[in-house]
Structure formats: C-alpha cells, structure tokens
C-alpha cells in the first residue's frame with residue numbers, strides 16, 4: 008500500500024457521511040454504493056466517475072473532501088488527490104487546446120505514479136465546453152492508454168448545473184406534502200443527465216463523457232432547508248469547541264436568505280456563509 012493510502016472502509020465513510028452531511032440522503036446513499044462497489048472490485052473495467060450536482064453550499068466540496076480523506080489519509084493535501092478549479096486553472100477560452108494538453112499530461116503523469124489517484128474538478132459549470140473531453144480516453148473502458156491503466160483512478164466533477172432541476176423536484180415534493188427523504192434517485196438522475204448534457208454552461212454540454220455513458224453516477228445535492236442550516240451552525244460551533252447556544256443558532260439561521268419568494272424554504276447559499284456569519288456572534 009502506498010504511504011498515505013488509506014484502507015477503504017465502508018463503515019467509517021458511512022458513519023462520517025451520516026454524522027456530518029446534513030439533508031443529503033441521496034448523495035450519501037449513492038456515494039457509499041459507488042465507492043464500495045468500486046473499491047471492492049479488484050479488477051474495475053474503467054475508472055470511477057462521479058458527477059455531483061446541486062445548488063451552492065449544499066455540500067459538494069465538503070463531500071469530496073470526506074471521500075478524499077477516506078481514500079488517502081492526507082485528503083486534499085495528498086500527492087494523490089488533485090483539485091482543479093475551472094476559473095483558476097482553465098480561465099481563458101482561447102487556450103482550450105493548451106489546457107487539454109496540460110490536463111492529459113498531468114493526469115497521465117499522476118496515474119503512472121499512483122493508479123488510485125483522485126481527480127476533483129470544481130466549478131464544472133464554468134469550464135469552457137470541450138476542455139473535459141480531453142480526458143475522455145482515460146475514462147473509457149480501455150485496459151491501457153499508451154501503457155498506463157486508468158482503471159483504478161477516481162474522477163469527481165462538481166457543478167451547480169442541474170441545481171434548478173433538483174430544486175424544482177424537491178419543491179414539487181414539498182408542495183405535495185411529501186417528505187424530502189422520499190425523493191428517490193430515479194426521480195432525479197435521468198432528468199439530471201439529460202439536463203446537464205443540454206445545458207451549455209454545465210462543462211458537460213454535448214460532452215462525449217455523457218454521450219458514451221462514461222459518467223457512472225449523477226449525484227444530486229438537494230437544496231438545504233432552515234433546519235439544515237441550523238445543523239450546520241451547531242456543527243461549526245462544535246468544531247470551534249464552543250458550547251451550543253440555541254439563540255445564536257437561530258439568529259445565524261435567520262440571517263440567511265431563503266427562496267422561493269413565496270414559501271422561503273431553501274437557503275440560497277446553502278450552508279456556505281455559516282462560518283463567516285458565526286464570527287459576528
């Protein structure tokens with residue numbers, strides 16, 4: 008086993024997701040299923056490719072960090088976990104060809120050094136269309152590409168694209184008086200894959216990755232409600248070693264803005280600004 012590789016444990020990942028990730032029963036279920044299946048398979052036929060979708064601040068980066076730590080103990084600091092941020096690493100449209108070459112070289116080099124490398128692409132919705140198709144050959148069912156096998160690598164895409172579709176379905180459930188936890192993957196996954204494919208600003212617009220069914224799971228992150236924001240405030244207080252003060256919890260949660268205008272159910276920044284708001288209390 009490589010130095011910072013962590014023996015993958017279903018139970019520890021399950022516990023961590025259940026304890027730390029609020030309001031995301033679908034993401035928890037699919038991520039556990041996907042990773043367990045993949046890590047238990049000694050001979051995967053292709054790398055694992057997950058596409059995480061949802062509104063801002065709903066936990067996509069947070070989950071990626073948890074997953075990375077469960078795969079490589081140093082998490083995002085590991086030499087085998089690589090985070091690409093579209094606006095930072097691939098900002099200019101006229102340099103797409105250069106980015107494609109760099110990306111291929113970077114991924115090839117890193118997978119040669121560690122077969123179970125993890126690559127996280129944040130802000131997929133801000134990625135210029137086509138950039139991601141450069142890595143298509145690595146995600147496909149090939150035994151090797153130029154002498155390198157990519158089959159044990161994991162690719163995670165994060166995107167706000169599809170957040171509107173997810174919210175619409177969550178809202179339909181809410182308006183029909185149905186429980187959020189009753190939303191099933193089959194209510195969302197097909198809508199999501201088609202919606203993302205046809206969304207010019209998804210980073211996966213008309214992408215060969217979807218076309219060729221190279222994305223194994225589309226994982227929806229539901230918009231967070233008032234009660235979830237409160238849970239985030241409590242978690243942050245605990246992380247800071249402070250006693251839980253319910254008055255502050257309520258005040259911070261009430262400072263957030265909620266949508267749609269009529270019902271005000273979902274936090275428009277999820278839990279994203281909770282940490283900074285807590286500083287003021």
Ligand SMILES: Nc1ncnc2c1ncn2[C@@H]1O[C@H](COP(=O)(O)OP(=O)(O)OP(=O)(O)O)[C@@H](O)[C@H]1O
Pocket residue numbers: 027028029030031061062063064065066067068069070165166167231239277278279
């Ligand atoms: N579902 C959640 N459960 C627990 N904490 C959460 C959840 N969602 C967000 N948080 C908290 O809020 C912070 C910001 O969330 P995160 O960066 O994961 O959002 P994101 O979905 O990646 O947003 P964006 O699309 O804007 O990048 C996290 O570090 C975490 O502390």
